Amino acid sequence: MTTSPAPKLYKSREPVFPKRVNGFFRRMKWWIMAVTLGIYYLTPWIRWDRGPELPDQAVLLDMASRRFFFFWIEIWPHEFYFIAGLLVMAGLGLFLFTSALGRVWCGYACPQTVWTDLFILTERWIEGDRNARVRLWNQKWNARKVRLRITKYTVWALIGLATGGAWVFYFADAPTLAADLVTGQAHPVAYTTMAILTFTTVFMGGIAREQVCIYACPWPRIQSAMMDENTLTIGYRAHRGEPRGKHRKAAGAEALGDCIDCRACVNVCPMGIDIRDGQQLECITCGLCIDACDDMMAKVGKPRGLVDYFALTDEVKEQRGEAPTPIWRHVVRPRTLLYTALWSIVGLGLLFALFIRSDIDLTVAPVRNPTFVTMADGSVRNAYEVRLRNKHGEARPFAVSLSGAGPLSLEVEGTDDATIEVPADSSQLARVYITAPAGSEQATRDRTDVRIWVTDLANDDRAHEDTYFNGKGN
Numbered sequence: 001m002t003t004s005p006a007p008k009l010y011k012s013r014e015p016v017f018p019k020r021v022n023g024f025f026r027r028m029k030w031w032i033m034a035v036t037l038g039i040y041y042l043t044p045w046i047r048w049d050r051g052p053e054l055p056d057q058a059v060l061l062d063m064a065s066r067r068f069f070f071f072w073i074e075i076w077p078h079e080f081y082f083i084a085g086l087l088v089m090a091g092l093g094l095f096l097f098t099s100a101l102g103r104v105w106c107g108y109a110c111p112q113t114v115w116t117d118l119f120i121l122t123e124r125w126i127e128g129d130r131n132a133r134v135r136l137w138n139q140k141w142n143a144r145k146v147r148l149r150i151t152k153y154t155v156w157a158l159i160g161l162a163t164g165g166a167w168v169f170y171f172a173d174a175p176t177l178a179a180d181l182v183t184g185q186a187h188p189v190a191y192t193t194m195a196i197l198t199f200t201t202v203f204m205g206g207i208a209r210e211q212v213c214i215y216a217c218p219w220p221r222i223q224s225a226m227m228d229e230n231t232l233t234i235g236y237r238a239h240r241g242e243p244r245g246k247h248r249k250a251a252g253a254e255a256l257g258d259c260i261d262c263r264a265c266v267n268v269c270p271m272g273i274d275i276r277d278g279q280q281l282e283c284i285t286c287g288l289c290i291d292a293c294d295d296m297m298a299k300v301g302k303p304r305g306l307v308d309y310f311a312l313t314d315e316v317k318e319q320r321g322e323a324p325t326p327i328w329r330h331v332v333r334p335r336t337l338l339y340t341a342l343w344s345i346v347g348l349g350l351l352f353a354l355f356i357r358s359d360i361d362l363t364v365a366p367v368r369n370p371t372f373v374t375m376a377d378g379s380v381r382n383a384y385e386v387r388l389r390n391k392h393g394e395a396r397p398f399a400v401s402l403s404g405a406g407p408l409s410l411e412v413e414g415t416d417d418a419t420i421e422v423p424a425d426s427s428q429l430a431r432v433y434i435t436a437p438a439g440s441e442q443a444t445r446d447r448t449d450v451r452i453w454v455t456d457l458a459n460d461d462r463a464h465e466d467t468y469f470n471g472k473g474n
Contacts, residue, residue: 023287024290025286053425101231160200163198245259258297366383372470375435390423414430444473
């Protein structure tokens, strides 16, 4: 009795070698790639004068001081809600663009797409266009194949090294770190980070490529919830292209559709799919198939648009001979307006919080062990850890005071007048004591609400924090 082999659960990967193509969408992708890579590589080198006490790098994630600098904006650790808000805006923006135009983020601006385009470009320069790369892949190893492979991987490694190098420059002063990296004096973390990012960039952008988008990225699975029949996405007008076949001047040739089955749209696709098979999870809507098909339609004397951006509702209308819906009506509709409104609300909220925040700040933490101390004269004292933040570029004297607490008194450890000198653009931790006289209401009650104020003596700016005073209780 013979048994058939068990079926394979996973399909073997077929390498994708996209063909070079020219057209509107390809040129747009080149421009986006140049702009995004330029921003990524050059931003750490932009200087921004903040005074002698602060770093002069425009964009810096200062992990040692736990702060984020972005041009004139400085985000402190307790203001992480700004970062959270930006992440929410990024998510809503992704929802907005996907609901209106499909996976345009994936096709044009996603880092995986941008770096994959860059790796494919260098591969084409070294090994040739699609047919040459296919032949090189299938041929046996020889001196030429080894030389081309070594050259390609060397260039890829340099791109990956530049990627990892640019990343670490966001976390330290770029000119100083660059000199330390060259002389071998940089921290081992910098070298380790660069090595990891070099490997991951080469692997994901040069080797895995479309596999990352298909299997590792969760967005293809989520996008279906963001899209509907009115979303503009790339598709094939089957009612116009079918039946497909080679056009010849012969009887019956007029019965064929516009598609000549040249497979140009397939050969240029970086995902290796056939858009004529309908909407597919793998499609990143990069538009290269549109450029390839439009070029071929021009050669055979057919109108462009066989493969194009359109909505499913438009295809139904075209089949009935009706005019498609204007593009702006696909973009401006209840779903996109809702995402735009939510995005705007979060953005305006962040701007409002940014403009109203004070240059001085404090946090108050009651000392809970013990919650109160009874002094020799019967008075009750509470201790607090008060952290004062000075966001100015010079040292400022801060006065700490108490309000709305009746007979309660306040003193700062180590000072006679409750005044603390806080260095420029830094924070200072102080121990503050609040005392209630013996027999007072605050001393005998279980808890009393109090408010601690801090005043900038240089310009009289004030900030406060509400806390409580623990008494003996009943």
